[in-house]
Amino acid sequence: MLNYIIKRFIYMIPTLLLISLVVFIVIQLPPGDWLTAYVASLRESGDEIDPITVELLRERYGFNQPFFTKYLNWISGVLQGDFGYSFGWRKPVGELIWDRLGLTLVVSVSTLLFTWIVSFAIGLYSATHQYSFGDYLATFLGFIGLATPNFMLALILMYLAYKYFGLSVSGLFSIQYAMAPWSWAKFVDLLKHLWIPIIVIGTAGTASLIRVLRANLLDELGKPYVVTARAKGLSYLRLLFKYPVRIALIPFVSTVGWTFAGLISGSVITGIVLNLPTTGPMLLQALKTQDMYLAGSFLLFLSIITVIGTLVSDLLLAIIDPRIRYE
Amino acid sequence: MKKSILLLVFLILFVGNSGVEGAEWQGTDIYSETAIQYSTAEQFEAKTGKTIDQYNEAPEFAEMVKQGELPPIEQRLPDNPVVIEPAENIGLYGGTLKRVWKGPSDRWGVRKLFGERFVTGAPDRRVHPNVAESWEIVDQGKTYIFHLRKGLKWSDGHPVTADDAMFWWEVRNDKELDGIFGPPKSDFYINDQLCEWKKIDDYTFSVSFVAPHATFLEFIASEGKARMIMPKHYMEKFYPRYTPLKEVNKIVQKEGHDDWKKLMEAKWSWPDMNPNRPTITAWIPANEPSESFFIMKRNPYYWKIDSAGNQLPYIEKIAHEQVTDKEIMTMRVISGEVDFQNRHMSFDNYPLYMENREKGNYRVMNIPDIKLGESKTVIFINLNIQDQVKAEIFNNDQFRKALSLGINREVIIGMFFFGQAIPFQAAFPAETPFYDQEWAQAYIDYDPERANQMLDQIGLKWGDNKYRQYPDGSTLTVSIELTDGKDVNIYELVKDNWKDIGVNLQINTPERSLREERTEHGNFELAAWSFDTSDRPDLLGKHWSVSKNESGVHWGPLYNKWYRTGGKDGVEPPAEIARLNQIYMQLKSTPDFDQRKELMQEVIDFHKEHIFMIGMAGIPSDSTNSPGSIVIVDERLRNVKPWPIVGVLSRGAGISMIQQFYFEP
Numbered sequence: 001m002l003n004y005i006i007k008r009f010i011y012m013i014p015t016l017l018l019i020s021l022v023v024f025i026v027i028q029l030p031p032g033d034w035l036t037a038y039v040a041s042l043r044e045s046g047d048e049i050d051p052i053t054v055e056l057l058r059e060r061y062g063f064n065q066p067f068f069t070k071y072l073n074w075i076s077g078v079l080q081g082d083f084g085y086s087f088g089w090r091k092p093v094g095e096l097i098w099d100r101l102g103l104t105l106v107v108s109v110s111t112l113l114f115t116w117i118v119s120f121a122i123g124l125y126s127a128t129h130q131y132s133f134g135d136y137l138a139t140f141l142g143f144i145g146l147a148t149p150n151f152m153l154a155l156i157l158m159y160l161a162y163k164y165f166g167l168s169v170s171g172l173f174s175i176q177y178a179m180a181p182w183s184w185a186k187f188v189d190l191l192k193h194l195w196i197p198i199i200v201i202g203t204a205g206t207a208s209l210i211r212v213l214r215a216n217l218l219d220e221l222g223k224p225y226v227v228t229a230r231a232k233g234l235s236y237l238r239l240l241f242k243y244p245v246r247i248a249l250i251p252f253v254s255t256v257g258w259t260f261a262g263l264i265s266g267s268v269i270t271g272i273v274l275n276l277p278t279t280g281p282m283l284l285q286a287l288k289t290q291d292m293y294l295a296g297s298f299l300l301f302l303s304i305i306t307v308i309g310t311l312v313s314d315l316l317l318a319i320i321d322p323r324i325r326y327e
Numbered sequence: 328m329k330k331s332i333l334l335l336v337f338l339i340l341f342v343g344n345s346g347v348e349g350a351e352w353q354g355t356d357i358y359s360e361t362a363i364q365y366s367t368a369e370q371f372e373a374k375t376g377k378t379i380d381q382y383n384e385a386p387e388f389a390e391m392v393k394q395g396e397l398p399p400i401e402q403r404l405p406d407n408p409v410v411i412e413p414a415e416n417i418g419l420y421g422g423t424l425k426r427v428w429k430g431p432s433d434r435w436g437v438r439k440l441f442g443e444r445f446v447t448g449a450p451d452r453r454v455h456p457n458v459a460e461s462w463e464i465v466d467q468g469k470t471y472i473f474h475l476r477k478g479l480k481w482s483d484g485h486p487v488t489a490d491d492a493m494f495w496w497e498v499r500n501d502k503e504l505d506g507i508f509g510p511p512k513s514d515f516y517i518n519d520q521l522c523e524w525k526k527i528d529d530y531t532f533s534v535s536f537v538a539p540h541a542t543f544l545e546f547i548a549s550e551g552k553a554r555m556i557m558p559k560h561y562m563e564k565f566y567p568r569y570t571p572l573k574e575v576n577k578i579v580q581k582e583g584h585d586d587w588k589k590l591m592e593a594k595w596s597w598p599d600m601n602p603n604r605p606t607i608t609a610w611i612p613a614n615e616p617s618e619s620f621f622i623m624k625r626n627p628y629y630w631k632i633d634s635a636g637n638q639l640p641y642i643e644k645i646a647h648e649q650v651t652d653k654e655i656m657t658m659r660v661i662s663g664e665v666d667f668q669n670r671h672m673s674f675d676n677y678p679l680y681m682e683n684r685e686k687g688n689y690r691v692m693n694i695p696d697i698k699l700g701e702s703k704t705v706i707f708i709n710l711n712i713q714d715q716v717k718a719e720i721f722n723n724d725q726f727r728k729a730l731s732l733g734i735n736r737e738v739i740i741g742m743f744f745f746g747q748a749i750p751f752q753a754a755f756p757a758e759t760p761f762y763d764q765e766w767a768q769a770y771i772d773y774d775p776e777r778a779n780q781m782l783d784q785i786g787l788k789w790g791d792n793k794y795r796q797y798p799d800g801s802t803l804t805v806s807i808e809l810t811d812g813k814d815v816n817i818y819e820l821v822k823d824n825w826k827d828i829g830v831n832l833q834i835n836t837p838e839r840s841l842r843e844e845r846t847e848h849g850n851f852e853l854a855a856w857s858f859d860t861s862d863r864p865d866l867l868g869k870h871w872s873v874s875k876n877e878s879g880v881h882w883g884p885l886y887n888k889w890y891r892t893g894g895k896d897g898v899e900p901p902a903e904i905a906r907l908n909q910i911y912m913q914l915k916s917t918p919d920f921d922q923r924k925e926l927m928q929e930v931i932d933f934h935k936e937h938i939f940m941i942g943m944a945g946i947p948s949d950s951t952n953s954p955g956s957i958v959i960v961d962e963r964l965r966n967v968k969p970w971p972i973v974g975v976l977s978r979g980a981g982i983s984m985i986q987q988f989y990f991e992p
Binding site for chain 2: 031032037039040041042043049052057059060088091158170171172175221268272290
């Protein structure tokens with residue numbers, strides 16, 4: 001197994017290098033560069049910048065360099081832990097993303113837990129009570145959750161909160177806690193804000209997992225080994241958890257890989273709508289303003305997480321599903 | 328504006344005129360209810376008959392003085408503090424003012440709000456003392472002598488002296504630092520000769536030009552053009568000319584920069600890269616600007632007092648919440664979580680803001696704005712279009728005039744500006760001394776018949792498909808570039824209008840940087856923008872010239888490029904357009920206002936005749952309720968008064984002097 005893991009890690013290196021190259025190409029595909037976007041946005045808000053200054057800046061930031069020089073500079077920096085410089089924030093990329101990655105992980109992990117717990121419970125109930133009122137209700141809500149875009153749900157929740165409580169529920173902290181050091185009160189404040197993004201980002205994922213679990217479980221429940229076990233007098237619950245659920249769980253685990261990346265990048269629009277200090281809004285802004293090193297580093301990170309996530313899910317699968325071999 | 332209160336007009340016009348020489352000709356008389364700034368207590372006392380006996384300070388500073396952490400107030404204030412007479416009342420100390428911003432890249436918003444200029448503009452469009460206590464203009468306008476405020480201190484308590492000014496100039500002229508600080512802006516040159524700076528004593532320095540420079544004061548009073556001072560005692564630690572390179576490199580290494588130049592830049596960039604750099608603003612950063620709430624706290628060394636001797640500002644903290652999305656900003660406003668906000672508020676949301684003002688406990692001020700809020704309602708016709716067939720037509724005056732006559736402005740104004748604007752050509756607005764009624768009303772009637780006649784005359788025949796044709800037989804299609812698809816509905820109406828004169832308008836909404844790129848290369852047909860020449864079009868060549876100091880001249884992008892590249896690239900302009908640039912250069916060294924007016928009249932006559940830009944709407948000069956710049960003000964916030972129209976010298980929201988705002992408990 002150790003060999004297998006090492007082998008997988010070695011395979012990762014060329015994959016990631018290739019990804020970084022593609023990412024870097026794609027970021028630079030739009031016309032212009034960060035400076036053009038910057039000048040445009042300045043002009044938009046009525047501010048002016050000297051054309052001479054623009055030229056000097058272009059020179060200094062090295063936008064005139066050929067593509068491969070820029071790429072090599074960046075990637076060799078990345079290998080040494082230097083992710084380059086964000087023009088928009090005027091800070092090294094490294095300093096910027098760690099803060100945000102932390103909060104993003106908080107949001108993502110709690111959302112993932114929420115998704116799993118809710119969908120596991122509902123999926124189990126739906127499958128064991130097929131065609132009951134509860135099943136129909138869960139299915140109905142599930143489909144609505146699946147069909148409603150996250151940001152729409154966020155807007156509706158925000159509207160309701162504003163309409164009935166006069167609050168604009170967004171962000172992760174209230175003003176008095178944002179600056180304070182960590183304390184119990186701050187944690188409670190975080191929880192007060194956290195539930196909305198969790199529900200918003202979680203619903204779509206929950207809905208699909210409910211459907212998957214329900215379908216898989218229904219398949220299993222009709223199989224002869226279940227009937228046999230029942231006939232031999234095994235208690236229903238014990239049987240249920242010992243075999244069918246274990247098999248039905250496989251899709252949960254196999255999605256870990258992309259769920260992680262999806263939770264980080266997929267919450268971009270929700271992050272913006274809810275004004276969360278997470279990576280999503282920063283990534284989008286970086287892409288819009290062609291802040292190439294920031295965007296590139298973000299995308300590279302997401303790729304790393306996806307690749308590692310896939311490995312983790314493969315390993316977990318092997319654990320719960322004895323049919324899988326390391327080959 | 329309300330001209331009835333003549334006494335106040337009189338008062339304001341004469342505020343701070345110490346040593347103002349040769350610069351007394353600006354602008355129209357504008358009345359403002361905003362706070363008034365007096366350069367010194369002496370002037371305040373002379374003008375109002377009131378006296379200031381003693382200084383008071385905010386409670387937290389009084390406490391710190393008691394603890395021995397701060398020197399007493401008398402030692403923190405300059406010998407002659409600036410006196411601000413509040414707009415309504417003497418205020419109360421305390422409170423946190425909440426606003427929204429887009430994060431560190433939005434730093435201009437902070438600077439516009441309470442950045443301190445070396446000399447400053449005011450609602451009367453004149454230049455007044457600020458950091459400089461007074462100045463003299465000698466040698467027929469060739470030399471400016473500035474007197475700094477004795478005892479004025481940086482936020483770390485170090486005095487501001489002439490050395491700080493000389494240091495600013497030195498850094499700006501250091502070739503090694505080009506692109507970070509230098510080279511000096513074009514206004515420091517006259518006849519291509521750089522000005523000369525001389526330190527006279529610790530609080531006095533002079534700037535000399537080879538020929539008279541008429542608008543030097545206006546230039547330094549304009550937003551962000553020249554701050555003129557840099558904290559030498561702080562910055563010299565990072566500058567190898569003053570500190571051995573070895574020492575500097577130690578800091579470079581410790582803080583992880585590439586070299587000392589990057590270090591200089593990082594140390595100077597305030598507040599985004601270095602919130603700790605000494606400054607002279609009323610509030611100073613209390614945490615990192617990249618946090619979700621960027622908090623700024625009172626500066627103990629702030630050098631302005633109110634008319635009762637209380638050190639300003641009244642408000643203790645300013646909290647800028649980072650909000651990236653405009654709609655969320657709107658949400659923050661209507662739920663009452665914003666106390667004072669001008670930047671990022673849009674006129675389109677006016678009804679929404681008004682509807683929720685009671686629930687959110689705020690009021691809405693609407694400052695008339697030449698730019699009509701954010702709408703881009705001026706059509707620029709690209710004379711440099713590469714397509715030869717089109718170029719010939721676009722360069723025909725009659726064609727452009729016909730396009731102008733073919734727009735039904737009344738309908739557009741009724742639908743998009745709530746009927747509050749008036750039809751207006753792309754001309755200097757009524758608020759400037761250069762208003763020309765003929766230009767403002769040239770070809771603005773809706774007259775499709777006449778337009779059709781004119782188009783017939785230049786030989787644009789009708790085709791079979793209800794549109795006219797270019798001479799080569801192709802359909803007369805013109806495409807317009809909008810930014811981010813914002814004003815599409817306005818141009819849908821124009822499209823309908825132009826259909827009646829046989830012109831097929833296509834609306835393009837390229838992404839911002841793509842658009843910027845196309846502008847740079849002159850690769851577009853029509854562009855929509857605003858004619859934001861501001862209140863003093865004679866100070867900048869914006870939109871009316873193609874001077875090398877401008878960029879994004881949409882009617883002559885390649886003429887502009889020709890000047891910017893020194894003739895290497897672009898298209899050489901014909902003599903009449905080159906003349907506009909000569910006028911721009913001439914204006915710089917023409918102090919006499921009548922002569923300036925004459926020169927500007929030539930500009931006006933030229934544009935009036937050619938109509939390179941087609942305007943749709945403008946603001947009526949006598950209305951306070953025209954489309955404009957929206958300001959959200961919390962109901963508890965006092966001393967906030969509407970200010971006159973947005974302009975170069977009038978500094979937008981900053982002119983309301985946020986330093987003297989206070990919260991009613």
